[in-house]
Amino acid sequence: MRRDPQALHGQSFDVAIVGGGMHGAWIALRAARAGCRVALLERDDFGSGTSANSLKILHGGLRYLQHLDLPRMRRSIAARRAHARWFPHLFEALPCVMPLQAGGLRSPWLLGPALLANEVIAADRNAGVAPASRLPAGRLLSGARCASELASLVRCQPLAGALWWDGIARDAERLVLEVVLAAARAGAVVANHASVERIVHAGGQVRGVAWTDRLTGRSHELSARSVVNAAGPWAAELARASGLPVDALPAAWTGALNVVLRRPLGNAMAVALTTAGRELFFVPWQGRTMIGTAYCPVPSLQEGTRGPPAPAVHRFIAQAAALAPEAGIEMADIARIHWGLLPLRRAGDALPRKSPLLLMDAAQTGAKGLLVVIGEKLTSAPEVSRVVVRALVARDGGSTDEISGDAGVRREVPDVALLPEAARARLAMRFGRRWTEVARMGIEHGEKYFEPLIAGSPVLLVELLHAVHAEMAQNLSDLLRRAGLGQAGHPGAPMIDACAQWAIEHAGWDAAHTRREAREIDAWFAGRCVSHETLPAGPLGLPGEQPGQPA
Numbered sequence: 001m002r003r004d005p006q007a008l009h010g011q012s013f014d015v016a017i018v019g020g021g022m023h024g025a026w027i028a029l030r031a032a033r034a035g036c037r038v039a040l041l042e043r044d045d046f047g048s049g050t051s052a053n054s055l056k057i058l059h060g061g062l063r064y065l066q067h068l069d070l071p072r073m074r075r076s077i078a079a080r081r082a083h084a085r086w087f088p089h090l091f092e093a094l095p096c097v098m099p100l101q102a103g104g105l106r107s108p109w110l111l112g113p114a115l116l117a118n119e120v121i122a123a124d125r126n127a128g129v130a131p132a133s134r135l136p137a138g139r140l141l142s143g144a145r146c147a148s149e150l151a152s153l154v155r156c157q158p159l160a161g162a163l164w165w166d167g168i169a170r171d172a173e174r175l176v177l178e179v180v181l182a183a184a185r186a187g188a189v190v191a192n193h194a195s196v197e198r199i200v201h202a203g204g205q206v207r208g209v210a211w212t213d214r215l216t217g218r219s220h221e222l223s224a225r226s227v228v229n230a231a232g233p234w235a236a237e238l239a240r241a242s243g244l245p246v247d248a249l250p251a252a253w254t255g256a257l258n259v260v261l262r263r264p265l266g267n268a269m270a271v272a273l274t275t276a277g278r279e280l281f282f283v284p285w286q287g288r289t290m291i292g293t294a295y296c297p298v299p300s301l302q303e304g305t306r307g308p309p310a311p312a313v314h315r316f317i318a319q320a321a322a323l324a325p326e327a328g329i330e331m332a333d334i335a336r337i338h339w340g341l342l343p344l345r346r347a348g349d350a351l352p353r354k355s356p357l358l359l360m361d362a363a364q365t366g367a368k369g370l371l372v373v374i375g376e377k378l379t380s381a382p383e384v385s386r387v388v389v390r391a392l393v394a395r396d397g398g399s400t401d402e403i404s405g406d407a408g409v410r411r412e413v414p415d416v417a418l419l420p421e422a423a424r425a426r427l428a429m430r431f432g433r434r435w436t437e438v439a440r441m442g443i444e445h446g447e448k449y450f451e452p453l454i455a456g457s458p459v460l461l462v463e464l465l466h467a468v469h470a471e472m473a474q475n476l477s478d479l480l481r482r483a484g485l486g487q488a489g490h491p492g493a494p495m496i497d498a499c500a501q502w503a504i505e506h507a508g509w510d511a512a513h514t515r516r517e518a519r520e521i522d523a524w525f526a527g528r529c530v531s532h533e534t535l536p537a538g539p540l541g542l543p544g545e546q547p548g549q550p551a
């Protein structure tokens with residue numbers, strides 16, 4: 001996958017998709033596989049907004065049983081299964097546990113039957129899923145076993161425990177990128193750092209989009225019969241700039257807050273602890289612990305994009321510390337804050353809307369051929385894309401789910417036995433069955449590319465090579481994201497400097513610009529991800545990221 005803006009010129013597309021987050025990427029993939037000519041444009045980098053700010057959980061909707069919302073539960077199960085089928089190397093089974101008491105909604109008398117019902121409703125959860133990614137059956141735990149699982153967080157004597165399984169993305173940013181790569185393999189033309197300025201329409205019909213290449217500053221127009229506005233919190237801004245109505249778009253938003261701690265808290269399972277009628281989840285991930293999600297009202301979209309208010313972060317950590325007193329959580333434990341914006345159904349609501357916003361009627365969007373998609377969960381994208389593509393092509397695209405996303409890329413690598421075992425394991429974990437194409441590139445450039453970027457780091461030089469030549473890494477933030485660096489906190493100044501130096505020497509990047517970007521990234525992490533008594537407000541993704549929608 002190479003960035004080629006010229007490929008967006010001189011041809012008409014069936015659909016142009018604005019926004020390269022999880023939902024836009026899945027729509028591009030499914031539409032391309034359905035035979036559409038697809039263009040996907042992202043103003044920053046793929047997965048740098050929506051997916052960069054999430055709790056990483058790919059869930060099957062067990063909580064929806066509480067309201068007997070079986071259709072929504074089935075959609076979540078199908079979406080979770082699609083992630084596991086297509087990208088098993090990035091999907092990991094996650095055991096979750098909740099302590100139960102004698103009465104109320106969180107009692108074994110209610111959760112026991114709920115777990116049994118879940119087994120029936122989700123009987124097909126592992127259909128077509130690779131063995132390593134399959135989810136076991138949930139069950140009730142004894143009080144003693146549950147207490148043991150919770151001991152590093154809280155000392156308690158629950159009557160019993162509820163154990164169920166969901167999925168977790170090992171690397172949510174790469175998960176989005178893999179969807180984009182699969183869309184490109186299916187024929188979609190994709191471009192990052194391509195800012196759509198307005199949707200072109202005339203006579204009540206969309207004609208395409210006007211966009212600016214942020215790397216060159218040049219403006220262009222792209223012709224398309226349909227346009228999908230999947231720009232998340234900026235969907236209304238794009239509609240206004242295009243002279244289109246915004247009445248049906250969210251007028252109010254809430255901030256969603258998750259944190260990554262710099263240390264593990266000792267729990268092997270994701271633990272749900274209850275406060276004020278809601279659960280906080282303590283999730284083991286990448287050798288650390290994530291905690292989420294708290295919702296914070298924002299007075300406006302503009303205020304929300306500046307990041308979480310410092311008092312909200314302090315309250316969140318105080319709340320987590322009170323729920324898990326044995327863990328000794330404090331502000332100094334924060335390694336990374338994830339902050340995103342979710343649409344509210346009505347102004348003043350405490351919680352975000354429970355379903356994605358899909359506008360496919362010209363009476364709402366303002367033009368025939370214009371669709372608006374604002375997702376509410378990281379998980380839901382595969383199923384949302386099914387509905388959207390069905391509307392685009394007027395036929396069922398469900399058969400694509402039966403095919404592995406890695407199909408057709410199982411090439412053997414010459415002299416594979418000569419590759420270091422650690423390198424093979426690393427590439428398989430990051431790229432799945434596509435690891436052979438990455439290894440081939442490394443072999444062509446020399447065995448030194450299977451060495452770590454710096455001593456003690458798992459990141460291999462071949463990953464940077466592949467990121468630049470086959471994954472559209474255009475700047476240092478892109479490069480860090482491709483290598484999985486920064487999601488869990490500051491990757492370290494030596495790592496940032498090493499990436500910058502490699503890009504200057506081997507990718508031909510401008511030295512002054514790249515070193516300046518390295519300093520900016522280091523300063524950003526130092527000021528926003530390392531603990532402070534007060535946290536400055538400001539966007540909390542990597543430089544170039546925008547707030548997105550947490551899982």
